[in-house]
Ligand SMILES: Cc1cc2nc3c(=O)[nH]c(=O)nc-3n(C[C@H](O)[C@H](O)[C@H](O)COP(=O)(O)OP(=O)(O)OC[C@H]3O[C@@H](n4cnc5c(N)ncnc54)[C@H](O)[C@@H]3O)c2cc1C
């Protein structure tokens with residue numbers, strides 16, 4: 216039978232993890248559905264009676280029975296989602312778009328640069344890389360949040376820094392009394408003498424548009440190559456399958472050709488973020 220791309224499959228909320236005051240990770244049971252995704256792909260999440268919105272799973276792609284999404288409350292769909300209790304049902308369509316080409320990352324140093332809730336797709340990618348950590352020369356995770364309270368995955372971040380070959384660095388825009396780490400926007404973490412082989416390194420970036428823009432500028436200044444800078448593009452989505460044109464970015468349909476595009480692909484597009 217041909218799968219209808221507009222027909223969501225039902226999924227049950229089995230856990231809700233409070234990451235920050237306005238970001239939660241929703242753990243969904245896929246109820247045995249034949250569903251899988253690769254890191255970088257996104258899904259459309261339907262909240263019954265309200266509508267749907269695109270989100271990138273934040274869980275490991277090799278986990279098959281459940282899927283996790285880390286979601287910031289911003290508007291109509293997300294506000295209603297935040298009202299749902301454990302046990303409620305939502306719908307999922309997808310997966311859509313292209314995956315991170317992780318085979319191209321093998322043997323290289325990989326820089327994961329995240330801002331705010333943008334660490335969500337990067338967590339899925341990192342967990343995919345962790346399945347074969349020995350294949351990558353080194354992984355740098357550099358993450359920025361507005362305040363210490365806005366840091367997602369606090370426990371995992373402190374565990375990941377103990378993994379061999381993984382380095383984790385955090386910064387906040389505004390510190391509080393207890394914060395002992397760095398203060399400043401995430402791009403300050405790129406002033407790192409250990410990033411000394413940048414022309415060969417891979418950078419994977421996800422965060423708010425302003426961070427994507429200034430992050431890319433700084434990566435280029437530091438010597439990263441446009442074809443090695445992978446950017447998670449967030450455009451308005453509707454169909455998710457390259458038919459409606461809502462997600463257009465220059466010659467690309469972000470839902471189909473992205474959501475991950477390299478700087479090399481989008482560098483000539485006016486105001487791509
Ligand atoms: C491919 C893709 C992957 C995404 N993955 C994630 C993810 O993993 N986690 C996640 O939290 N979000 C993610 N987003 C963003 C998410 O789709 C939007 O936040 C969501 O559509 C908002 O829906 P809403 O109905 O709640 O808000 P709406 O009612 O549509 O918007 C209400 C208001 O919020 C503003 N707004 C909308 N989105 C944002 C935003 N992201 N930040 C700040 N203000 C916003 C709008 O401009 C509007 O003013 C992703 C988007 C795309 C395209």
Ligand code: FES
Pocket residue numbers: 451452453454455456457458459460461462463468469470471
């Ligand atoms: S969302 Fe319809 S073409 Fe991309």
